[in-house]
Amino acid sequence: MARQIRNTKIDTRNARDAIPIGAAIIYADLGVDGADLGYRRGKTGGKWLLRRYVGAKKYAVETLALADDRADADGVNVLSYRQAQALARSRHEALTRQERGLPDSSGPYTVAHAMADYLSHKEAEGGKSVADARIRSNALIVPQIGGIEAAKLTPKHIRDWMSKIVTTPPRLRTKAPKDGKGPAPVRYMDVDLSSPEIARKRRATANRMLGILKAGLNHAWREGRVPSDEAWRKVQPFREANAARLRYLSVEEARRLIEAAEGGFSALMEAALQTGARYSELANFRVSEFNQDAGTVHVRASKGGRSRHIVLTDEGQNLFRRLCEGKAPTAYILARDDGSRWQKGYHLRPMREAAERAGFGSDVSFHILRHTWASLAVMNGVPxxxxxxxxxxxxTRMVERHYGHLAQSYKADAIRANAPRFGVNFNPSIISSLGAK
Structure with missing residues (x-):
């Protein structure tokens, strides 16, 4: 329960009696951002008010109840100072949730509440993957288990939910009706769920959803909304859900692909191979973020919201010097042929066309350039x-999962090439005599 914040001008009946009738409203701090408790004295007594900041230096004021100036507080129509503070906080929270499109917080605290609070928190932090997580939550978490009270959630609830994901075909992306009435219709892909590869992908989807669910519930637990994390801590992801080892290009294949690309897209691909950066990161690089002295390029906000400095080879530094030459510090390093910025999805068609011209199949996507940088770096001995x-x-968990086998291959090759040799010829008689002892 929130503590009572004293205000000696209005927190007792005697103090309020000293206020002249018709005097200006007196406001008291509620201990929350953007809201105050107000008191206005009238001829027949006072009233409690809620004042909320609505932006642009404007406030919204509404009446909550009568003050207990003339009658004793009944907790409903007539409120004491303490009761008025509690109601004002509750009303402010409800209005705030409504404005943000969050579910009503009255009643039991459910899984849906936990997910909404978590996603709102991540949004405030500036997380880059919040929109995707919200779509996934609204599609696969809230409709299935969102109504369960979070404190009463059991491991069986979660395991049953994961099993249902595995045995349900993937959903198709659909649009809401043009008239705006009702949600988008739910349709599913026509797939063979008995296929081992389809089944693996469904297990992988269930595991990703489990990660999102656990993140939301852990946030609720840390905030004190649920008493224990035991229910979901016990649930493990499905085994054998990881994809096959990722395809990567050899140096010769990468050169062939770059030569098959045209114009600004060729530079974009070359930058991807030199940095291992994601498409969205490459599209956001500005000239000021390339440090020629340090030989690095700065990623201000990556997928996980973290910034980092990508170290470039001499070849990579030369590429970025050439791309930045003559451009303003605020200009984008990589641009399309018409000078516009690379937006979401703009790379798909030129990538497909370049892959076809280079003689590759549909398995060569833009993301493979990131895997290529990582794979070749690991095989060349980069830790x-x-x-x-x-x-x-x-x-290093993600890198170990996808590229650890390449590091092992590098170690084996390095040992076979450079480990000492002693010039001892294989002699079967020596081995047999040792065995006889």
Whole structure:
């Protein structure tokens, strides 16, 4: 329960009696941002008010109830100072949630409440993947288990929910009706769920959703909205859900692909191969973010909201010097042929066309350039921790999962090539005599 904040001008009946009738409204701090409790004295007594800041130096004021100036507080129509503070906070919270499109907080605190609070928190932090997480939550979490009270959630609830994801076909993207009435219709892909690869992908989807659910519930637990994290802590992701090892290009294949690209897209691909950066990061690079002295390019905000400095090779530095030459510090380093910025999805068609001209199949996407940088770096002996930092991962787990086998291959090749040899010829008689002992 929030503590009572004293205000000696209005927190007792005797103090309020000293206020002249018709005097200006007196406001008291509620201990929350953007809201105050107000008191206005009239001929027949006083009233409690809620004042909320609505932006542009404007406030909205509404009456809450009568003050207990003439009658004793009944907790409904007549309120004491303490009761008025509690109602004002509750009303402010409800209005704030409504304005943000969040569910009503009255009643039990449900899984839907937990997800809404978590996503709102991440949005305030400036997280880059909030929109995607919100879409996934609204599609697969809230409709299925959103109504369950978070404190009563069990491991069985979660396991059953994950199993349902696995046995349900993937959803198709659909649009809401043009008249704006009602949600978008739900339709599913026509897939063979008995296919091992389709089943693996559904397990991978369930595992990703479990991660989003756990993030929301952990936030609720840290905020004190649920008493324990035991229910979801016990639930483990499905095994054998990871994709097959990622395809990457050899140096010769990468050169062939760049030569098949045209204009500004060729430069975009070359920058991707030199940095391992994501498409969205490349599209946002500005001239001021390339540090020629340090030989780095600064990613201000990556997928996880973290900034980092990508270290460039001599070849990469030369590329970025050439791309930045003659441009203003605020200009984008990489641009389309017409000078416009690379927007979401603009790379798909030129990538497909370049891959076809270079003789590659549909498995060569733009993201493969990031995998190529990482794979070749690991095989050339760059430590996984360094590769992880350049890619922008919080730790090495993702890199170890996708590229760890390449590091092992590099170690094996290095040992076979450089480990000492002693010039001892294989002699079967020596081995047999040792065995006889």
């Amino acid at each position: 996984l921790m360094v590769v992880s930092a350049n890619l922008g991962h919080a730790d």
